Amino acid sequence: MWFQDLFPPNTCPINAKTNTFYGIMFDAGSTGTRIHIYTFVQKSPEILPELEGEIFESVKPGLSAYADEPEKGAESVKRLLDMAIDAVPPHLWKKTPVVLKATAGLRLLSEEKAQALLSEVKEVFEASPFLVPEDSVSIMDGSYEGILAWITVNFLTGQLSGQNQHTVGTLDLGGASTQITFLPRFEETLKESPRDFLTSFEMFNSTYQLYTHSYLGFGLKAARLATLGALNMEAADGQMFRSSCLPKQLEAEWHFGGVKYRYGGNKKDVPLWLIPSVFVLAGETGFKPCYLEVLKVVKGKLHQPDEIRGSSFYAFSYYYDRAADTNLIDYEQGGVLEVRDFERKAKEVCDNMERFSSASPFLCMDLTYITALLKEGFGFRDNTLLKLTKKVNNIETSWTLGATFHLLQSLGITY
Numbered sequence: 001m002w003f004q005d006l007f008p009p010n011t012c013p014i015n016a017k018t019n020t021f022y023g024i025m026f027d028a029g030s031t032g033t034r035i036h037i038y039t040f041v042q043k044s045p046e047i048l049p050e051l052e053g054e055i056f057e058s059v060k061p062g063l064s065a066y067a068d069e070p071e072k073g074a075e076s077v078k079r080l081l082d083m084a085i086d087a088v089p090p091h092l093w094k095k096t097p098v099v100l101k102a103t104a105g106l107r108l109l110s111e112e113k114a115q116a117l118l119s120e121v122k123e124v125f126e127a128s129p130f131l132v133p134e135d136s137v138s139i140m141d142g143s144y145e146g147i148l149a150w151i152t153v154n155f156l157t158g159q160l161s162g163q164n165q166h167t168v169g170t171l172d173l174g175g176a177s178t179q180i181t182f183l184p185r186f187e188e189t190l191k192e193s194p195r196d197f198l199t200s201f202e203m204f205n206s207t208y209q210l211y212t213h214s215y216l217g218f219g220l221k222a223a224r225l226a227t228l229g230a231l232n233m234e235a236a237d238g239q240m241f242r243s244s245c246l247p248k249q250l251e252a253e254w255h256f257g258g259v260k261y262r263y264g265g266n267k268k269d270v271p272l273w274l275i276p277s278v279f280v281l282a283g284e285t286g287f288k289p290c291y292l293e294v295l296k297v298v299k300g301k302l303h304q305p306d307e308i309r310g311s312s313f314y315a316f317s318y319y320y321d322r323a324a325d326t327n328l329i330d331y332e333q334g335g336v337l338e339v340r341d342f343e344r345k346a347k348e349v350c351d352n353m354e355r356f357s358s359a360s361p362f363l364c365m366d367l368t369y370i371t372a373l374l375k376e377g378f379g380f381r382d383n384t385l386l387k388l389t390k391k392v393n394n395i396e397t398s399w400t401l402g403a404t405f406h407l408l409q410s411l412g413i414t415y
């Protein structure tokens with residue numbers, strides 16, 4: 001794959017023949033930590049380097065699960081970094097940058113717990129043989145998370161080279177936050193969007209003014225807590241949270257972000273005020289009462305750019321996982337869906353929970369949330385097309401490739 005002008009040909013200092021170099025980018029996500037080791041090859045000084053491949057590995061849980069034991073969190077990063085020792089030839093270690101960017105999981109932690117984790121990770125990096133840049137460990141700004149994923153997908157699908165830039169929008173559903181990013185085509189969008197949703201950045205010798213926003217607390221796991229009414233509880237420990245989205249007989253507990261939650265289905269008939277005008281006997285379980293519950297989380301909370309109603313988007317992370325879990329797409333190849341396919345599957349699961357008892361008890365809630373997020377949240381139509389993908393050209397569709405381009409450019413690795 002080519003990238004235009006990322007490494008202006010006349011500035012390449014390495015007059016070797018084929019020149020291979022690496023970049024190591026860690027994605028410290030709220031539900032897991034991932035390492036991406038990218039290989040770049042420059043066949044000769046006057047032609048541009050190409051992205052040759054990626055080594056990808058992930059571990060669970062994410063760093064925020066180690067909020068009270070930061071050394072163990074750093075240990076999970078070290079185990080992944082040891083893979084890079086084997087993957088990168090020793091003579092290149094000193095020229096191979098290693099960077100970790102944390103996303104919403106750490107944004108939801110207290111400043112001092114997040115910093116404790118990051119400084120332990122920095123020590124692991126310093127003890128390694130790799131190049132440790134100045135700001136090698138940080139919490140990434142949500143706007144960059146959306147933009148960099150957009151760069152990754154549009155680079156991998158070849159939309160950033162050549163002039164016929166027909167770029168695609170990206171939807172990323174994480175555990176703690178969700179991102180929407182696209183290149184506005186209409187002046188109207190630029191005028192009616194909130195100021196901080198529009199970010200311009202320079203890459204591949206072009207300037208892009210993108211619409212992007214990261215909604216903290218609207219990731220799939222955070223949305224479960226919001227639907228249960230447990231998101232902003234201080235010590236939720238011990239309190240029981242019930243929902244019509246959960247199997248009637250369910251009684252369980254769950255740890256997220258270092259807090260223990262108890263939750264279950266609507267076994268008994270207690271009145272449950274859902275939204276002011278609706279009084280539903282809680283004994284109900286199924287799509288209709290569940291949709292009303294998740295609607296409380298998204299209705300009126302997200303900005304709805306008119307422009308996107310008709311355009312198709314790439315969707316990944318939990319959009320992909322839940323579609324694959326329910327055979328809406330092939331787990332390896334992904335697939336193309338309409339928004340209505342998620343709604344149809346949500347109805348099937350929520351209204352036949354006994355048939356899906358082997359799956360996660362949150363499957364109904366997750367699919368119903370995804371439906372409400374897309375339709376009532378972002379304002380997509382039933383027939384909007386979503387391209388669900390996990391890899392393009394065998395490279396993960398994650399913000400990490402975009403971040404690595406930016407890193408190599410800023411470090412002038414090839415000057």
Ligand SMILES: O=c1[nH]cnc2c1ncn2[C@@H]1O[C@H](COP(=O)(O)OP(=O)(O)O)[C@@H](O)[C@H]1O
Pocket residue numbers: 027028029030031032034062103104105173174175176177178219316317318321390396397398
């Ligand atoms: O690079 C990736 N490759 C494949 N799946 C990913 C990647 N990044 C995230 N995911 C999927 O998205 C889910 C949630 O994303 P994440 O843990 O990054 O939450 P966050 O973005 O809110 O921090 C993960 O459980 C994982 O299945």
Ligand SMILES: [Ca+2]
Pocket residue numbers: 029030103174175317
């Ligand atoms: Ca993520």
